[in-house]
Amino acid sequence: MFLAFATSILLFYHTLDHVGVLVLASLLLLMVGFYDDRRGLSAKLRLLLQLACAALIVIEGDIVLTTLGPVFSPLSVGLGSLSVVFTIFCIVGVINAMNMSDGLDGLAGGYALNTFLLLSIAAVQAGRIADAEVLFAMIAIVAAFLLFNYRFPGRRHALLFMGDAGSMFLGLILAWFLIDLTQGKDAAMSPVVALWFFALPLYDTVSVMAKRMTKGDSPFQADRNHLHHVLLAHGFTTLQTTAILHTASLLLGSIGLALDFAAVPNYIMFWLLAGIFAGYCLVMNRAWRMIETRRVPTHSERA
Numbered sequence: 621m622f623l624a625f626a627t628s629i630l631l632f633y634h635t636l637d638h639v640g641v642l643v644l645a646s647l648l649l650l651m652v653g654f655y656d657d658r659r660g661l662s663a664k665l666r667l668l669l670q671l672a673c674a675a676l677i678v679i680e681g682d683i684v685l686t687t688l689g690p691v692f693s694p695l696s697v698g699l700g701s702l703s704v705v706f707t708i709f710c711i712v713g714v715i716n717a718m719n720m721s722d723g724l725d726g727l728a729g730g731y732a733l734n735t736f737l738l739l740s741i742a743a744v745q746a747g748r749i750a751d752a753e754v755l756f757a758m759i760a761i762v763a764a765f766l767l768f769n770y771r772f773p774g775r776r777h778a779l780l781f782m783g784d785a786g787s788m789f790l791g792l793i794l795a796w797f798l799i800d801l802t803q804g805k806d807a808a809m810s811p812v813v814a815l816w817f818f819a820l821p822l823y824d825t826v827s828v829m830a831k832r833m834t835k836g837d838s839p840f841q842a843d844r845n846h847l848h849h850v851l852l853a854h855g856f857t858t859l860q861t862t863a864i865l866h867t868a869s870l871l872l873g874s875i876g877l878a879l880d881f882a883a884v885p886n887y888i889m890f891w892l893l894a895g896i897f898a899g900y901c902l903v904m905n906r907a908w909r910m911i912e913t914r915r916v917p918t919h920s921e922r923a
Contacts, residue, residue: 621761621782622650622789628757632750639754641681642796649673649715649792653785663840667712673792674711678704683799685710689810690886711795714818716840717825718791724848724858725778726770730866731821732790733762738817738873739797739808742880746808751801758793771859794818812886815893816876820847820869823900831908850907872896 626643633639652669655661661669677683685707688697699706722728740755768780782790798818801808815822824847829839837843844853851861879889 621765621786622646624761624764625754625758625793628754628761632753632757638681641677642793645673645676645681646789646792648676650785650789653783653788657783657785663838667840670712670715670788671708674708674715674795677711677792677796678707681796683707683796684803685799685811686803687811689802689812691812691890693887694885707799710799711792713822713825714795714798715788715791717818717821718794719784719787720825720828720846721821721848722782722784722787723846724852724862725781726766726862727848727865728782728787728790729762729766729769730862731818731869732794733759733766734866734870734873735794735798735817736762737870738877739801741877742801742808742813743797746801746806748801748806748808751797751808755797762790771862773859809880810886812890812893813876813880816879816889817873819872819876819893819896820865823847823897826897827901827904845908847904850904850911853911854907 625646629639629643649670652661652666652673656666684703686699686703688699690696718728718732721731736755736758740752740759743749743752743755765780765782765786769778769782771778798814802811802814828843828845831845832839832841832843848861848865851864852858856864876889876893879892
């Protein structure tokens with residue numbers, strides 16, 4: 621996937637001054653993920669290296685969230701001196717959301733495919749042709765990977781896995797375009813629309829990390845509280861679970877795109893998305909309780 625992406629950059633961008641940093645940061649993060657897959661990294665060291673790669677594309681690539689637009693009210697929200705720190709935080713958030721969603725065959729790849737598709741539509745509408753061409757290439761790259769990673773009917777196991785290397789690489793590319801297409805005079809969309817495009821992975825990551833912290837655990841500690849785990853625990857198969865979640869993520873992103881085309885104010889779009897998230901959290905809390913109450917206790921718990 622990385623080699624195909626780097627080739628597409630060479631083909632569709634006339635200068636590498638801007639996106640060359642993205643290729644370099646992607647390569648570095650790919651190496652981090654590869655080492656993590658082979659040897660294992662502590663959560664703290666992995667986070668530190670993610671922050672370094674994010675800082676590289678913010679500082680050297682000039683990918684910075686300077687404004688959130690009229691996100692909370694009709695008044696536009698500028699980030700000022702917080703822009704660099706906030707952008708790095710957002711990039712690392714998207715990287716980890718993709719990484720945490722890679723819990724079922726085809727799931728993370730499907731999320732990435734949906735988001736790249738929606739981003740490409742926004743880029744074409746705004747006349748950002750070079751960006752759209754790279755996004756089209758990413759759609760083809762991820763779709764080709766999914767041919768080997770997705771559990772199609774009759775296939776019991778995936779033939780290829782992306783690992784941490786692949787999921788973090790895709791997360792970095794997504795973060796770049798989610799930010800780059802929302803800033804500047806030729807912005808293809810607002811930051812609120814970008815949230816709609818990536819809503820479901822963000823919902824899942826934020827809710828699970830919040831649950832871990834309320835229990836006193838590390839937010840990066842692995843568990844089985846993700847949305848796909850909940851669906852599996854309630855009897856859905858792997859194929860059914862991925863199909864449900866891919867459909868839901870594409871639906872949310874399409875609603876955001878339609879609202880943007882209809883010129884719905886950004887702050888209305890944001891509060892609608894926040895309301896959906898509140899409903900999501902209520903449903904997930906109920907689902908978690910149902911699973912915990914019917915869980916078979918371990919031997920030590922019975923003792």
